């Protein structure tokens with residue numbers, strides 16, 4: 001009888017230990033797979049950008065359709081900026097006297113659309129190398145300071161970008177929040193040189 005009870009106890013213990021090992025193995029494989037997939041812990045915040053790998057992925061994924069239609073989206077963005085904040089148009093000498101219908105034919109308007117979208121595309125694609133993006137943004141701050149563009153104008157542009165993204169892309173809250181942090185990261189570095197009285201080169 002004692003032997004019989006002992007055998008049952010042994011079988012039960014073996015079963016529980018094996019079950020525990022299987023669950024742990026599954027967890028380890030899941031974590032390992034997640035690490036391989038993300039190239040590291042997806043939820044660790046990068047100290048330079050303030051973004052996690054998961055947030056960068058959300059931003060890059062939502063940017064893909066914008067970039068596929070880059071010129072149209074960029075034109076719409078600038079058009080909305082000029083309509084919502086007419087003062088911003090004043091910086092574009094060749095455009096400021098033009099009616100809206102003629103923007104799309106104007107080389108300066110087209111050039112800034114292409115410049116803006118190319119620069120944003122580089123800044124999105126390189127988010128996994130935040131030191132490089134920070135250096136790009138510092139340069140951008142310098143070039144825009146020379147044009148007398150103000151921090152306020154950048155905030156106006158940000159507001160228009162977020163509104164356009166909500167209207168066109170219908171982003172979920174997590175992606176919108178990731179975008180908010182991304183623009184915050186870019187602007188932090190733009191503003192260092194935009195607001196500096198001296199060339200930082």
Ligand code: HEM
Pocket residue numbers: 088089091092108111112115116119120139140143144147149153154157
């Ligand atoms: C994140 C936001 C922005 C990005 C990525 C961006 C990007 C660029 C780039 C790449 C250029 C050409 C190269 C250079 O001069 O640096 C440029 C030129 C210019 N940008 Fe921006 N820009 C931004 C915001 C603004 C804002 C807020 C304004 C003013 C409302 C502005 C006005 C101009 C003007 C007037 C030029 C010169 C256009 C020309 O001479 O044809 N930009 N921008």
